[in-house]
Amino acid sequence: MTINEINLGVTCDMHVHVREGAMCELVTPTIRDGGVSVAYIMPNLQPPVTTLDRVIKYKETLQKLSPKTTFLMSFYLSKDLTPELINEAASIGAIHGVKCYPAGVTTNSAAGVDPNDFTAFYPIFKAMEANNIVLNLHGEKPSVSNSTDGNDIHVLNAESKFLPALAKLHNDFPNLKIILEHCTTAEAIRAIEEINKDVTEVSQVKVAATITAHHLHLVIDDWAGNPINFCKPVAKLPSDRRALIKAAISGKPYFFFGSDSAPHPLQNKSKHIGVAAGVFSQLYAIAYVAEIFDEQNALEKLKDFVSTYGLAFYNIHDKDLKCDEKVLLVRKEQTIPETITDGKDIVMAPFMAGQKLNWSTKWI
């Protein structure tokens, strides 16, 4: 039986970058345009979001730009945070998580932490665990290209090399909710499955992974020579992509959608050196994912991936929503434009620019 529409309910994208200023004004409304109701907002502004005042004001700004979107906010893990601040932020519902960036691995991560030793942050993690605040991990080790012992770290194995640190964190804080964000490798999928091997229902999940739309589509050949597809972590091998797709359509409650949509002006992508890392996928977020699920004959699992499991992990209920409209996925072809602009200074190239999608979303 051909499926022509699916009510996806309250969709969520649990990894969203909307920046500040003019870029923020352009991309924040695209969350809703892309068929997403609940968006988890990353804090890697310049400077990063590490105070109550900033996170509250940032959320107010976003809410004005998109009144019907439900924004879940986060702090940026740094030495500026304290357990007291976590307690206070949690008590008033100002944040749902804290994002950990290894120093230097991606856009605006210079203020990040040393992923070889998290112990300095253990008091923070303890406060997060007590308050049910999620730890969002950018799971990559920084590159070491000339190790003397052969233990090189490079863009291909940086995530795999991080996985022991993830296991240790879970071991040390078994009740801390952790997400391995934008996971890209078969090894990461195996690690998440191993951690969850005794999980039988969604409420038991402590460690989850988000999977982006673009990593379901891309492999290394797609970004080699195409900076539009260059992001961190980089898309890996075809076997990794297959593992990600298998996880996304698996119906396992510890894999859910986070687009990691990361907008950059076209002039920062069209460079011969120092290309900005990030794929802008917000405007067609749900449709990109639907395309893959359709190819895999797994559309019946799509709602779990883009709604149910993310909402459950973050404990989001109807009362928390800004808007009770639902997303209807419809089989209706659309062509992605070559560029998107605010009509002023910003021009961006969206993911899969110029290509066709078989699915669209509308609000009901």
Added chain:
Amino acid sequence: MTINEINLGVTCDMHVHVREGAMCELVTPTIRDGGVSVAYIMPNLQPPVTTLDRVIKYKETLQKLSPKTTFLMSFYLSKDLTPELINEAASIGAIHGVKCYPAGVTTNSAAGVDPNDFTAFYPIFKAMEANNIVLNLHGEKPSVSNSTDGNDIHVLNAESKFLPALAKLHNDFPNLKIILEHCTTAEAIRAIEEINKDVTEVSQVKVAATITAHHLHLVIDDWAGNPINFCKPVAKLPSDRRALIKAAISGKPYFFFGSDSAPHPLQNKSKHIGVAAGVFSQLYAIAYVAEIFDEQNALEKLKDFVSTYGLAFYNIHDKDLKCDEKVLLVRKEQTIPETITDGKDIVMAPFMAGQKLNWSTKWI
């Protein structure tokens, strides 16, 4: 003892792209500027060089642009070639080799061959073997990113997947001189060493590999986000780079220098999609290599790599040279400019733009 200068003799770069038209006028003189006496010229023009008339005219053009450079010319392997043409071209010394491009893997390779089956070209190879004409292989299989049996081919394993075809060619034509051009992987180095395991002197070498300057410097992290460093085959992992360096400084006569300098206008490198593959390294070709040999305390092996073994493989003697000047490598710092221009339409970014080199070359 500190070495401050080395007489490198008659240097050679056995893999050079100089294009046609304005780009050719700009880059052909840079062969000599970069400290190279003998240059093996690749035939991937548009359309490719497949006739006596074209190869002779192309050589005349180059010779006018750089009278003191010795140009070794090549045909592009395609169905336009015949054994009779190989015989004729060899008899008048018009070509030294035939370059084989797998269809679609790099710049101007659309007219290339199917590397899964070379048998259609066996009569050509037989004529080449009889005439001591070299077969230059771009050793990559085309990508297959969605194989049903898990045998994916992608930019990282494309060279490794080609190696059995190399072994078969050598087996079928044991006296055909073959070069695995711009090899990039530890596996390729091992394959070349295996083929040459009984070789004790340079005159016995039938199968060699060229190594570029940039692959001695780069790993995958260097081109991820830096299209200036994007080329085919792509630079691989740190362990591969170490294997290339080890081979280059090994003093083994089946490894020698071929820069694969591949000029592209900056606007074809600074793109968000469809970046031209190629690194322009001609202007500092020998100095880039010297830098690595110096780091490895192996400067005494440099002449073998950039002169002796390449000349021996192609059987080039003093009588074949356009100029008897030698290259002196001197310890003299130079800064690579951010861009190079012909003052008219062409702007290019050279390899390691803006960085310093400790070595320079001059003619004596």
